[in-house]
Amino acid sequence: MSSAAIELAGVRKSFGDKIIVDELSFSVARGECFGLLGPNGAGKSTIARMLLGMISPDAGKITVLNEPVPARARVARVRIGVVPQFDNLELEFTVRENLLVFGRYFGMSARKVETIVPSLLAFARLESKADVRVAHLSGGMKRRLTLARALINDPHLLVMDEPTTGLDPHARHLIWERLRVLLARGKTILLTTHFMEEAERLCDRLCVLESGRKIAEGKPDALIDEHIGCDVIEIYGGDPHEFVEPLRPYARHIEVSGETLFCYAPYPEQVRVQLRGRAGLRILQRPPNLEDVFLRLTGREMEK
């Protein structure tokens, strides 16, 4: 039995003459949280749907939980839980009914579902909402119910397409905390996100995508070390292009994005000296993050 939960080799997909996924290969080990990070349109959702067998690749090989996909995707899906990008809960049904109906799709009897509903509701922190119609739940609660629903078949692998997009920070942190509990239980998670913070906090490893191509892959801190490796000074409040030349000798690298100048500075004090006396500038010195990696690799910011 292969140890990888997911294996992609040379996968290509285009719609018409638009290339969506370009020669993509990666592998996700069991028990790992793997992130697909990239802006909208990078091909993240297409990849997630290909893993479920809902889209067939034009070329390449996909194996999920030892099953060739899409040929035996149905068999693989028995052990996969899915959190889709857009909620597709049954709004007219109660929380409990949603779980019951979904359990039936996996061939579970009503009695079997009833026995696990309490633990799923406890996990999703929805104990008091069991008989409330989903239409009356908040966005965060719906997302947690979608997560509980994805666990109904006790999956080995969770595929999550932007699990926290559209949630407020409080709701987002609650989901992250729940996902860490799942990882501690040994589940494998593949998640797509365009939130750098999400990727940094949750993912053991990630793959940075741009226009369907892999532009970097590795552990978040290793990627940050490799591509940035020093503090970042953000400068805004003036014309950023004006500072590029004066700062260049003191910076490892400089990026201008919008009205902000990013200066990767091994010796930040020297940069600050250069900027002393300039009125109206706002200067922020901070540790590097994945956002910087993305900016460094592509020369542009992630869409927020």
Place this chain on the structure above:
Amino acid sequence: MGESYAALMPANPYNWIAVWRRNFLAWRKVALASVLGNLADPITNLFGLGFGLGLIVGRVDGTSYIAFLAAGMVATSAMTSATFETMYATFARMDAKRTWEAILSTQLTLGDVVLGELVWAASKSVLAGTAIGIVAATLGYASWASILYAMPMVALTGLVFASLAMVVISLAPSYDYFVFYQTLILTPMVFLCGAIFPMSQLPSSFQQVAGFLPLAHSVDLIRPAMLERAASGGAAFHVGALCMYAVLPFFVSTALFRRRLLR
């Protein structure tokens, strides 16, 4: 291509039941309104058309016009309820409500989902047919037993028209396109297929065309059953034709849904 199409087919003989039960649960929440609607419609029609026209027309095909019409209405309402269930409710589940998307992320196949929806729409036809049957039997225009005999044909009619409507929704970009199917196909069929007046009233060229239409086969099965006569032209022939109309569109729509949803 062939192999991946085969993978879309129902995975086993019972997976579709989960889809049917999902729809049944949703229906149960509005059951009272649905049943009242199903009863009110035939009562209005039978009284309005039956008494109004019936007085002028007198006897048709060896029976009272209202009994003739009641049998035709069982067939047309089986057609319309399966069609509308598919065009509106199923389309919403496939499109805006993303219900199918959720189901397709489980171990069910596209074929399981389509089959569950078809059987559900046929169930709605049986409900509508039963409602008219009850009204007709209560008024003495059909025997209670004959209603029971007609139900398998009503269910088959429901499957046929759900299956045909499934092809329509697999192609239609939005609800706005359904009106073409309704006005150009369904409404003419009601008049061509002997539901409201005997087909023998039509010019012979129209009669020949009508002979191919699914509703004509339904009427030729349901009316004799309700009037307790033998089906003209042989029941097996009509059942066979209806089975073709139920099965072929199933394969076509499943292929079209794949193109629409799974890419």
